[in-house]
Amino acid sequence: MPLTRAVLIEVMTPMTRVVVVGDLMTDTVARAAFPLAKGSDTPAAVSSHGGGSGANVASWLALNDVDVAFVGRRGSDIAGRNRDMELMGYGVDARLVMDSERPTGTCVVLVTHKGDRTMLSDPGANAALLVEDVERCKDLFNQGVHLHLSGYSLINEGSRKAAIHALELARKAQMSISVDGGSSSPLKRMGAEPFLEWTQGARLLVLNTGEAEVLTGREQPDQAAKVLTAWYPQVVIKTGADGALWYTNGRPEPVTVAAEPVEKIVDGTGAGDAFVAGFLPPWLDGKPPAEALAAGCRLAAQALQHLGARPSLDVLDNPIKN
Numbered sequence: 001m002p003l004t005r006a007v008l009i010e011v012m013t014p015m016t017r018v019v020v021v022g023d024l025m026t027d028t029v030a031r032a033a034f035p036l037a038k039g040s041d042t043p044a045a046v047s048s049h050g051g052g053s054g055a056n057v058a059s060w061l062a063l064n065d066v067d068v069a070f071v072g073r074r075g076s077d078i079a080g081r082n083r084d085m086e087l088m089g090y091g092v093d094a095r096l097v098m099d100s101e102r103p104t105g106t107c108v109v110l111v112t113h114k115g116d117r118t119m120l121s122d123p124g125a126n127a128a129l130l131v132e133d134v135e136r137c138k139d140l141f142n143q144g145v146h147l148h149l150s151g152y153s154l155i156n157e158g159s160r161k162a163a164i165h166a167l168e169l170a171r172k173a174q175m176s177i178s179v180d181g182g183s184s185s186p187l188k189r190m191g192a193e194p195f196l197e198w199t200q201g202a203r204l205l206v207l208n209t210g211e212a213e214v215l216t217g218r219e220q221p222d223q224a225a226k227v228l229t230a231w232y233p234q235v236v237i238k239t240g241a242d243g244a245l246w247y248t249n250g251r252p253e254p255v256t257v258a259a260e261p262v263e264k265i266v267d268g269t270g271a272g273d274a275f276v277a278g279f280l281p282p283w284l285d286g287k288p289p290a291e292a293l294a295a296g297c298r299l300a301a302q303a304l305q306h307l308g309a310r311p312s313l314d315v316l317d318n319p320i321k322n
């Protein structure tokens, strides 16, 4: 290829390849023998980690050398500063708007010694992501770039308009779009219809089995995937210890891939987000779905083997640790 000025500029200024719009949290993980007896003083291992589904996907993508930008909102507190530094440490182009009124989102994750979990979420600043915040990052929305929208942003009423705006910008720029289901309980409270309507035009929907059942009423993931291809060209359903499946209309059966064996599950938090980050790059490169599913399962298996939703960086060991 002749080395024209245009080629040189392209080589020298790598374009953002994936834009993630979504939630950013601090996860406080407490590992203990649950359930707790009333009035008990139970020993627990408590640690603080970066979290939030959107930020998790962006971090894992950056760790895997994908040019990625993250659009979200944080508080003007130490937790927010740590999260900002952490994202930059991973190599994410972090476009965080600072909220002077709300704290950085926090999620208390209670984990049993077997790795089972319950999460208590306070979205904080995430619930105030504005249309203007997304509009300010308009430069990121270009043809050839992929938008991954964290379903939490759509489900949360406070950030919904901003999430819908991001989808509109991406559609206008003819970007490919993937959306995840957020979480089954709030999705159920919101109802399937609005979710299906707002996310029209997405090329890929990624769900766990609970979210798939909420959206379709089908308990069997393969059945749910078939129903969903009436709305989306491609559907991926994460099936926990079974692995994951991919389906597109017209195929007799979904492509399924078994989960990566994990000897000891330490903490399941963020395994689904790691799966998405593992799946997207080969999928965007046009690799066969089985290959992309396997890459998703591999990254999810990594996430299952440590505490917290994404690997920690040294920045979290600073004295300003939250």
Ligand SMILES: Nc1ncnc2c1ncn2[C@@H]1O[C@H](COP(=O)(O)OP(=O)(O)OP(=O)(O)O)[C@@H](O)[C@H]1O
Pocket: 207, 208, 209, 238, 239, 240, 241, 242, 243, 244, 259, 260, 261, 262, 265, 268, 269, 270, 271, 272, 273, 275, 296, 297, 298, 300, 301, 304
């Ligand atoms: N027991 C397990 N053994 C191996 N891999 C697993 C296991 N559980 C989950 N995974 C991997 O993690 C991926 C995501 O898990 P899951 O289907 O539970 O989605 P999720 O509900 O979004 O996850 P999470 O809430 O933990 O982030 C699965 O597709 C699989 O690859």
Ligand SMILES: O=C(O)C(=O)C[C@H](O)[C@H](O)CO
Pocket: 025, 026, 027, 050, 051, 052, 053, 054, 056, 106, 107, 268, 269, 270, 271, 272, 273, 309
């Ligand atoms: O594990 C999950 O289901 C999550 O979605 C966890 C979130 O990504 C997040 O880390 C919680 O703040």
